[in-house]
Amino acid sequence: MLTVDEFQDILSQLKVRFADLRMHRTQSTTFVLKDGRAEELSTGVHQGISLRVLDRCWGFAYSTTTEKLREMLAYAARAAALGEGKVSLAEVSPKSYRGEVKAKQSPASLGSEEKLEILMRAHSAAEEHEGVASVTVSYHDAMVEFRYCSTEGAEIEVRYPWVSLQVQVVARDGGELQHAQERAGGVAGLEVLGDVEELAERACERALRLLRAKHSPAGRMKVVMDPKLTGVFIHEALGHAAEADHVLRGESVLAGMLGSTIAAEQVSIYDDPCIEGSPGYYLYDAEGVAARRKALVERGVLRAYLHTRETAGAMKQEAEGNARAQGYAFPPLPRMSNTCMQAGDAELEEMLECARRGVYLCGSRGGEVDTARGVFQFSAEEGFLIEGGELTTPLRDVSLSGETLEILRRIELIGRRREMHPGYCGKDGQLVPVGDLAPALLTTANVGGRV
Amino acid sequence: MTPAGALQRISEQGFEGEVYVLECMRFRLEYSAMELRADAGYERGFGVRVLGGGRLGFGYSTHLETAVERALEIARCSAKAELEFAAPESYPEAKVYDRSVEALDVEQGRELLMQAVHACSEHATPTQASMSWACTRREVYNTSGVEAEQRSTEVGVHVMAVAGNASGIHFASARSLGKVSFAEVGRRAGWLAKSSKNASGAPERVESVVLKPVAVAELLEHVLVPAFSAENVQRGRSMLASKLGEQVFCENFSLYDDPTLPFSAGSCSFDDEGVATKRKALVERGVLRAYLHSLLTARRAGESSTGNAFRSSYASQPEIDATNLVVSGGGGAEEDGALVVHGLIGAHTANVVSGDFSLETRNAFYDGTPVRKAIIAGNVYEMLSTASFGSDAEEVAGVLTPSMRTESLRVTG
Numbered sequence: 008m009l010t011v012d013e014f015q016d017i018l019s020q021l022k023v024r025f026a027d028l029r030m031h032r033t034q035s036t037t038f039v040l041k042d043g044r045a046e047e048l049s050t051g052v053h054q055g056i057s058l059r060v061l062d063r064c065w066g067f068a069y070s071t072t073t074e075k076l077r078e079m080l081a082y083a084a085r086a087a088a089l090g091e092g093k094v095s096l097a098e099v100s101p102k103s104y105r106g107e108v109k110a111k112q113s114p115a116s117l118g119s120e121e122k123l124e125i126l127m128r129a130h131s132a133a134e135e136h137e138g139v140a141s142v143t144v145s146y147h148d149a150m151v152e153f154r155y156c157s158t159e160g161a162e163i164e165v166r167y168p169w170v171s172l173q174v175q176v177v178a179r180d181g182g183e184l185q186h187a188q189e190r191a192g193g194v195a196g197l198e199v200l201g202d203v204e205e206l207a208e209r210a211c212e213r214a215l216r217l218l219r220a221k222h223s224p225a226g227r228m229k230v231v232m233d234p235k236l237t238g239v240f241i242h243e244a245l246g247h248a249a250e251a252d253h254v255l256r257g258e259s260v261l262a263g264m265l266g267s268t269i270a271a272e273q274v275s276i277y278d279d280p281c282i283e284g285s286p287g288y289y290l291y292d293a294e295g296v297a298a299r300r301k302a303l304v305e306r307g308v309l310r311a312y313l314h315t316r317e318t319a320g321a322m323k324q325e326a327e328g329n330a331r332a333q334g335y336a337f338p339p340l341p342r343m344s345n346t347c348m349q350a351g352d353a354e355l356e357e358m359l360e361c362a363r364r365g366v367y368l369c370g371s372r373g374g375e376v377d378t379a380r381g382v383f384q385f386s387a388e389e390g391f392l393i394e395g396g397e398l399t400t401p402l403r404d405v406s407l408s409g410e411t412l413e414i415l416r417r418i419e420l421i422g423r424r425r426e427m428h429p430g431y432c433g434k435d436g437q438l439v440p441v442g443d444l445a446p447a448l449l450t451t452a453n454v455g456g457r458v
Numbered sequence: 459m460t461p462a463g464a465l466q467r468i469s470e471q472g473f474e475g476e477v478y479v480l481e482c483m484r485f486r487l488e489y490s491a492m493e494l495r496a497d498a499g500y501e502r503g504f505g506v507r508v509l510g511g512g513r514l515g516f517g518y519s520t521h522l523e524t525a526v527e528r529a530l531e532i533a534r535c536s537a538k539a540e541l542e543f544a545a546p547e548s549y550p551e552a553k554v555y556d557r558s559v560e561a562l563d564v565e566q567g568r569e570l571l572m573q574a575v576h577a578c579s580e581h582a583t584p585t586q587a588s589m590s591w592a593c594t595r596r597e598v599y600n601t602s603g604v605e606a607e608q609r610s611t612e613v614g615v616h617v618m619a620v621a622g623n624a625s626g627i628h629f630a631s632a633r634s635l636g637k638v639s640f641a642e643v644g645r646r647a648g649w650l651a652k653s654s655k656n657a658s659g660a661p662e663r664v665e666s667v668v669l670k671p672v673a674v675a676e677l678l679e680h681v682l683v684p685a686f687s688a689e690n691v692q693r694g695r696s697m698l699a700s701k702l703g704e705q706v707f708c709e710n711f712s713l714y715d716d717p718t719l720p721f722s723a724g725s726c727s728f729d730d731e732g733v734a735t736k737r738k739a740l741v742e743r744g745v746l747r748a749y750l751h752s753l754l755t756a757r758r759a760g761e762s763s764t765g766n767a768f769r770s771s772y773a774s775q776p777e778i779d780a781t782n783l784v785v786s787g788g789g790g791a792e793e794d795g796a797l798v799v800h801g802l803i804g805a806h807t808a809n810v811v812s813g814d815f816s817l818e819t820r821n822a823f824y825d826g827t828p829v830r831k832a833i834i835a836g837n838v839y840e841m842l843s844t845a846s847f848g849s850d851a852e853e854v855a856g857v858l859t860p861s862m863r864t865e866s867l868r869v870t871g
Binding site for chain 2: 036041042044045046047048049050051052053054055057064065066067068069070071072075076078079080082083085086087089090091093094119120123140141177179182183184185186225226252255256257258336338371372373374375376377379380382383384385386403404405406408453455
């Protein structure tokens with residue numbers, strides 16, 4: 008790969024307003040244990056370079072080889088001359104940094120057999136449960152080297168680890184099948200996995216509970232979201248709408264609302280890439296801007312959008328380190344890191360009591376949001392009926408939908424304990440790891456079910 | 459190191475081997491209110507599988523030598539896998555390469571993209587439009603003598619439009635320029651946005667739902683196709699397990715996996731394990747006819763691979779997937795008295811194992827009037843045991859299907 012000097016050399020030959028280079032090199036190992044069989048073991052190295060030039064618009068080129076990079080760059084530079092010259096970058100002070108995020112327990116400290124041992128422990132814990140038909144345990148570790156430099160003189164080199172593990176369980180009862188999964192992971196070493204047996208057991212218990220679960224009532228009702236679902240909600244519904252590219256393209260319900268009250272007064276939401284060991288942890292973003300914590304919503308008032316240097320420049324705001332890219336083959340976009348909601352002071356019992364009748368929804372199988380309309384939909388992993396202020400019948404295939412702002416305004420109580428959950432966030436074909444740190448909450452929403 | 463050199467090195471170590479090479483040039487132009495943006499990229503990488511004493515190892519890298527060494531190293535830890543690499547065979551011709559795609563330059567690309575943008579503007583504001591094209595060379599070699607190579611092209615367009623508080627999305631992808639109508643994609647996105655303005659709430663007690671082709675395609679791909687994967691069948695994760703030959707769906711419904719469609723997004727001559735692809739019936743008049751196999755699942759079942767093992771990149775192992783899906787059906791899909799749904803939000807969140815789903819609709823209409831918000835919930839197996847189909851078949855990104863009418867879904871506002 009290129010040295011920093013060679014980087015600077017390529018950059019200095021370009022006659023453009025601005026250019027920057029990124030290099031990613033990822034060494035990773037992936038083990039998939041399907042029903043206890045270690046058939047899918049893989050290991051390898053990904054590496055590549057990307058170069059971005061700003062002329063009348065952006066031209067972006069990437070390559071796995073240095074020779075082809077020049078050919079791709081020729082194309083990108085030609086395209087970059089076709090724009091209308093609308094891009095202006097927010098000023099930042101170019102940084103120089105060289106460092107490493109250290110793992111407490113480095114994946115490299117274990118051999119493949121010992122890593123497989125960890126997967127087997129999770130598998131065995133799941134397999135013991137009667138009714139479990141199939142168990143998949145996936146493990147991934149990586150060591151990432153990231154380099155960045157720009158024509159403004161920024162020079163950044165960071166090395167960081169990644170470890171994650173996922174347990175997926177399918178449970179069967181006669182012709183009935185249900186599945187559940189649990190995941191742990193972050194920018195850390197093996198210590199981030201915690202108790203993998205407990206993780207596997209949680210997945211099993213949920214899959215088995217879903218076999219007995221009933222379909223949910225549908226309609227508008229009181230909803231208590233567990234911390235995991237709250238995390239998905241603030242990420243999907245609020246976080247995406249706060250991404251400045253959506254705002255600038257007229258695709259966000261939050262456009263023009265900075266300084267306005269958009270949520271109940273007790274609601275404060277932050278984007279925080281500075282939480283060590285978390286899934287969305289980083290020191291510098293994909294434009295070499297130092298990462299920092301920022302309030303999106305403070306006591307119900309919208310305070311900021313998430314920016315790249317381009318979107319910040321367009322809105323005359325500050326770039327605060329939210330430009331992220333999946334790897335060398337992707338240009339940076341405004342993205343979330345860890346989306347965090349400030350804890351409140353309610354206990355779960357209090358929220359159930361206050362709801363009296365409604366549903367308690369847990370986790371999420373994923374979701375989607377139409378940021379323009381401010382409408383979201385996601386499926387909960389499972390739910391429970393709330394009757395007389397208590398949890399009763401287990402529910403399945405429950406979806407939650409509604410208008411983001413209305414749900415934020417209708418938040419009545421916020422829980423006192425928060426949980427961090429890892430996830431992958433997709434946008435424009437790019438996946439980046441993110442974290443959601445949130446408490447449970449009580450609100451009113453539309454529940455989709457089949458009863 | 460050449461692929462032949464890699465296979466020799468693998469043989470010398472006492473292993474059988476397979477080398478997968480993916481070389482790809484991708485171009486993308488994006489138009490938005492912000493500014494034009496252009497991407498160009500080149501990627502070449504190797505995925506190597508080695509098999510020795512029944513143990514399988516997979517290594518990948520942008521350098522073939524590294525991929526080989528990684529694969530040999532990891533194979534030592536793996537469990538026994540009943541895999542045998544593909545045997546040489548002759549591959550069917552497939553229309554997958556269009557010279558005019560390879561010849562596209564950035565100015566022509568922009569012109570095509572602007573066709574979509576302008577057609578959209580006649581109805582609504584295009585907020586984001588992109589077009590992409592790619593030229594790919596895929597190669598598979600193995601120690602059994604397979605030497606497969608195929609060049610292919612891809613073109614895609616995606617338009618997002620906004621009108622008032624309503625939005626519309628449409629897209630297309632195929633392997634030739636001629637098969638993608640840029641103006642039509644733009645027009646449809648704009649029309650969907652415009653017609654969805656001033657929407658009202660969901661009507662009470664709707665018994666019938668008509669899913670338009672895009673919505674049918676989304677449900678089939680995300681919820682139904684995984685059940686045909688022989689891996690899911692063998693591991694007890696498919697509702698279709700042990701039902702071959704049975705009437706699982708209604709007679710109105712037939713489903714084919716068809717890699718031979720000229721210039722369709724999923725067309726190819728061989729899969730990523732070097733097995734020839736072919737058209738096959740998955741469901742014929744409601745009767746389950748076949749599962750989709752890779753080499754591994756076929757061997758376990760004592761059958762032949764159906765040529766349905768594909769990789770998402772050189773760094774990924776082959777996984778079972780359909781090529782192009784073709785739905786043929788009858789019975790009609792009258793829109794009278796039905797909620798007409800053009801797209802779904804979050805079809806990937808459905809329960810792929812049980813087939814249950816509960817999804818927000820995108821661009822739904824009732825009696826010609828737009829509906830602001832409607833959730834449809836049901837089960838894909840129940841739905842296909844009574845559904846009927848129109849005669850308006852349309853191909854959307856590798857899925858060719860008509861509209862479908864069903865009475866089995868619950869609609870809520």
